[in-house]
Amino acid sequence: MEPFDLYSPAIDADPFPAYARLREEYPCYWSDSAQLWILSRYDDISRAAQDWESFSSTGGNLIDELPGRAGATLGTTDPPRHDRLRALSMKAFSRKSVEQLVAPTLELADRALDALLAKKHFEFVEDFSSRITVGLLFRLMGLPARDHNDIRRKVILAVSTDKKAKGRTREHIDAFKSLADFLAAEVAERRKTPTDDLINHLAEAEIDGDRLTEREIVMTTATFVMAGVESLSSFMSVFALNLHDFPDARRAVVADAAMLAPAIEESLRFNTSAQRFKRVLARDVELHAKVMRKGDKVALAYGSGNRDRRKFPNPDVYDIERRPQGHLGFGAGKHFCLGSQMARLATQTAMRRFLERIPDFHLTNGGIAWNSSSNFRSPVALHMAAGKG
């Protein structure tokens, strides 16, 4: 049996023991079943993420890439094109525009909490985290409000993997196409009637004297929707689960809201929702006596680097006092998460409100199913009720 089988359902539920084995025994590991290298130690991942000239993103950063993305968007280009695309997008994610999302987050959180507290049981992902993230993302991007369940379902399908087929199925690709079609219609609309929002900035902007193509605008917008909705909603859910699993941490955060920020940082280290991203080698690279060849795929296992004892002492202990510097929960290097400030602020704001109104909660059905994905780790659903179990 492989020490790390990316396509085993067990890896979605708990990748951490297998990561530990890779770090100690196979730090530069060729996976036959996934046909890629896996880097698992903090220093190696961090160095590879900085070295975009060797570890290129132009072949896509999703391990099972989606049609049309490679080479067209932020996560799938290298400098210098990436730098310009990123500078353009940064405008929408400036500290000021992100801070303007606090009031809408509170409003969305209160509305979600009113509805879920009216029920005996609730489902955290559908009733809270995805409702807030889809609402916020769509507002930030100037997209018309949509059924959050429909959007989340499509996004989840688009980033899911069929473990048996070792890749995407028709259903996954169709969900992505339907999302892209909806965004393409929005882009076309902006061309007719320009508005002051992110999509329009992308449509109007010039890079190297050229306008972005329709495909680049749609794929960049789709990246924001997928990264925002999947990573943020999943991370909020994982954070809620950590507060459930570690009641001392929950009590500390409830007693002092200032502890929310360090608790979020520790959860980003302990179990980030964005576990692994892909690069393709632009040249041969030798590491730990293995030669990785130009053209080979490499997975940077951020979630494993965050548990490396060489960087973080007692890495498997969840400690909200840790304040982990340089964790890889948002990646590293040129592709460091563009939405990190927004993700931190939205999680902090939404969860502060959640804990004010529901300081104690429990899971109502013990087992948790995890989404099937080669990049991300997130619970399919978290069935909960307020109060002690």
Ligand code: HEM
């Ligand atoms: C807690 C929630 C989030 C986590 C854990 C997360 C994690 C990550 C990670 C690890 C990367 C690096 C990908 C790589 O190395 O190829 C990344 C990139 C990115 N993230 Fe996030 N993300 C989160 C929320 C968001 C949000 C809310 C947005 C905003 C819409 C966003 C937008 C992006 C974009 C655009 C990139 C690509 C940046 C680039 O390539 O220059 N993320 N994210």
